Amino acid sequence: MLTLRSSPASPFGRKIKIAAAVLGLTDRITVVATDTTDPQDSIRRENPLGKIPTLILEDGTTLFDSRVIAEYLDMLAGGGIIIPAGMARFPQLRLQALADGIGDAALLQVYETRFREEEHRNAAWVENQAGKAARGLAALEAAPPAFDDKPRIGEIALACTLGYLDLRFDGSWRSGHPALVAWLDAFAAKVPAFEATRFKG
Structure with missing residues (x-):
């Protein structure tokens, strides 16, 4: 499973959730709530900028920000779907x-x-x-x-x-x-x- 670090009100996290739905990938992503203001939140280890959204791949690699994540999800779904060629x-x-x-x-x-x-x-x-x-x-x-x-x-x-x-x-x-x-x-x-x-x- 992919892990999406985000928060419910984030427009950029929402962008990735909608992109995943359009691409048919929602079932492959677990969304984990994130508090970017909390020094103890692991987001600061997963993304040195401490920002959301951040996507954690199965091998532990992280991708950020939303534009990069959208590119990855489009590629994962076959390419050229939400980001044309x-x-x-x-x-x-x-x-x-x-x-x-x-x-x-x-x-x-x-x-x-x-x-x-x-x-x-x-x-x-x-x-x-x-x-x-x-x-x-x-x-x-x-x-x-x-x-x-x-x-x-x-x-x-x-x-x-x-x-x-x-x-x-x-x-x-x-x-x-x-x-x-x-x-x-x-x-x-x-x-x-x-x-x-x-x-x-």
């Missing part, structure tokens, strides 16, 4: 990078309020992160990606990022992005793993 690969990798970048900016905003005392928070820095997310969402609203019944890595990453914005920012992105709302609704209808992996805590 040839030139079709690059639009998907670009979309994944944009979605992950929005997710990173959102996470950093959350961390600023969660881990830094209010008097030490940097409003300009938070605004800079919010600007990254806003520009990324605007670009995607102008041209939402198309996908077939079986999504690829870029669409999976985008759905997970939008889900994270729903979770941590009360869906405030929705009012200004109707095309993305419709896109996410269509994704959720076609990909049961999206609802199955939603954090309900």
